[in-house]
Amino acid sequence: MAHLNPDHPLARALEARRVRFNEMFVSARLERRSLDPADFMAFLVEGVAPAVEAVAEFDADAAPRVAEALYPVALELVSRGLAGPNARYPSVNTLFSHVLPRLGRLLMERPARLATSLAHATINLDNLPAVDTHRWLDALTRLAPRARDVKSLLDVGKVLAWQLGAAHWRESALAILASLPEELILPSLRLSDSDPRSRAELLDVLSDPWADLHGDSDPGFEQRPWVGGFLGFGGVFSTPPNVMAIGGVIYAFDSTSCYAVFADAYGSALLLFGHELPDADSEDVLADPITVKSGVVRRGGDSARLVGAAQVTSTAQSGDTLALTVAQSHSVMIIVHRGES
Template identity: 35%
Template structure:
């Protein structure tokens, strides 16, 4: 059963909604109307009910916007029971209703932002979409403008593992009220300019241990052969067999992008004097880190912030903060 508010709107505009569905079937011949009906029940109804409670005079226009967008998402196989990734369904069902006041004034913008973010996050290997949804829902009462939603969503996407969003997220955070920016970074009560400066200067702020990335592709990992790495300002260019990648990593996560053999050839093999191998350990300044690798064939690369460690005995790359 759908909510009384949604049922009443659908009944009063039956001809209009049926016409929209018929047009969508012409645009998307594979559109499954049963799947669309299920998404209306599970994804659209909760947000319509939330808007009807918060701003009943806007429920009709929000329903039209959500109905049209739902047709397109289901038509592309992005939403509904047979969706390629179910995360978007949950965002409409559980997250969008948290923004009922904002939906009432800007439904297309809000649903577009949330849907695009959900689709992108679900497609980034290693990202943590559930964390993004949970943290954005917690901040929803503090977000009253579409621009703030966009900025907070970007910050939380970075914090949920989309490492290449780092600089964009920091720039977006600067557009927010300081209290909201600090809340997005989980540091309420701090001094925003100071937090911003620290985050900008140190990509590993809050994570002194670093992280390990990668495993054998035969077990669902990224690399078919043990990787070799060279440094760039953005991260590390990785060579694995005949394939090349750009690895971007920081305190929040690690993301692999495509790269070329030319980019690998041009990347740096220099290592700072403060970083050196000593048998099966790496010395980074005053820190000594014992490595679970055979001595003798360990390789290191470093950029301004990170040391990457590889070995022909593993498909993983060990990433350690340089500072």
């Protein structure tokens, strides 16, 4: 079994509140009899100890308080199988062992709040195929020294999640961006500190979902990565889906589930909407439609040949975004059309 040096700040904190901590463990085990003491001890040593040690380097007096705050969070994570040696989400282990120790100052401020929120974020992002959780953790860690408090850091984390592919959070992330502290705007958009654009200018550019802050994109059609996939191979659809646009939102659905399709310059995501399409009198009709015929996509004077667009079964358009399904695939093709600026 993993063990701690008795002089370690975490070991001293555990010793000081031994009865209380033991009771909490017993209580957790009553609730979840599968909780393994060895697993929990291993997570304490490998996950919690580095964070407490990092805090002790800032302020030795704060370490017991942080240990006391992290203990129940760790206990709940391990007892639920979300962290520890057999965790369903190994990224949570990374969060504790590698990220929290680098957030020492902020961790001292709100240890339970920060650890729990970031653990939830790690789990949520692990469940989003579009986002690389480790990239998000890395970006957040790099930005942490600039955050004046826990709230600022968590707000940055929200913007980063969108920037790294969670397209469904675009609107609410933009709202956060509008009130983010000035010094965090450029880094949260992964722009260099020398970028001359103001907050208002950036928000203006970002009002176009397909605008690229990092460079000019060529006008015309662009085929984006497919989304969805066969349920048996880790996707979401059990049969080849169809798409439909209702109320400005594109929905992809098969015989059992309906997903909302979100796509912008930073990524694409499918989010479960329910078992059926939302109620609507009719499908959206657009004045400036994108059409697909014989594998060629057209709008106005622009056209492009699509790869893999034989036997199109359905199309749905929202703004400059076209979703398309084909008979032989369980995925949804995303196509964007950028006009001349």
